[in-house]
Amino acid sequence: MNRLLKRHIAFMFFVVLCSLDYAYSSNLFTAQTRQDSLQTDTSNIEKRNYENLNDTYSGEDFIYERSVENSGWWARFKQWLSDFLKDLFDINTNARASDITDIALNIFYVVLFLLVVFFIVKAIMNKEGNWVFGRSSDKNIIPVIDIENNIYQTNFKALIETAESENNYRLAIRYYYLWLLKTLSEAEIIDYDVEKTNSDYYLEITKEDTRKEFSYTSYLYNYVWYGEFDVDQQQFNKAKIAFTHFLKSVKS
Structure with a gap:
């Protein structure tokens, strides 16, 4: 493959990575801006007492724990990857870990796509890709x-x-x-x-x-x-x- 084509593929990959990084940074900036713009409530708070909360909120509608046992393999994999990244990078919230997981998977898709394009173009340029266009390779x-x-x-x-x-x-x-x-x-x-x-x-x-x-x-x-x-x-x-x-x- 000539150097010009390699540079084009590398440039495409760089642009995609920059776009994904910019999108993620924009989301973090927006979330931080919203957080910084919150107002503090200084009014008096009336203290209330509640009894028997466990009995009152014990129904199925009040179970908020995550459950992935009945999900598909892809959902379970994403959940595992999210938990792994959360522990690895000491991420504070599940939502942020989920966002980073989505970005990582998107980068993986882009890299996989570029690799497929690279090998197809390389095969065609080496005259090994005639089968792509339905021609017999026996004539080589x-x-x-x-x-x-x-x-x-x-x-x-x-x-x-x-x-x-x-x-x-x-x-x-x-x-x-x-x-x-x-x-x-x-x-x-x-x-x-x-x-x-x-x-x-x-x-x-x-x-x-x-x-x-x-x-x-x-x-x-x-x-x-x-x-x-x-x-x-x-x-x-x-x-x-x-x-x-x-x-x-x-x-x-």
Whole structure:
């Protein structure tokens, strides 16, 4: 995923967090303002005596304890989380703990949503998300790592034709390079090993002309493949000429 998309996702996440924090802060400020604006009653209070209050208010209508046994699992979870946060942060009231729980859950929803979007976009950009649009993934080209381990059994000409037909010129250059290594190895000019680098192969080549051509084609390959530059047809044709000329000179 490119850096610009990552920055957009990070910015979205930051904006959501700021919005939630602002909403919660506004609620606390409003509640504090209301509390500060209360007037004190200084009038005389007449003392009254009540008897047998337990008997008078013992009915079911006067039971105010919380009960979540008969609630759904989600309500029980929210209640557990609210109690947990209340104890963890030493929150004074159940109402405030409930508000913080709601904010925490909202943040979790936003993070979960952003993660889902991130992985979907990443899959699409890696050309692994064709199934999202109902297309078959069986048309994907063989992974390059598998080809590297089996270059002697690979038909590079067919793979290059397929990549060219799909205008995937970077991948076609990759196949040309592996085809070149295969040809050099079969001609016993190099000893192919998947762990070796271009410098390793360059040092194994004894003929100066072959070294120069290998150095140039390796430069083209590194520039196109590892540089991750977009290659148009005109640029590809120039690189194609260099690779095909080198392949013919090795085979002759």
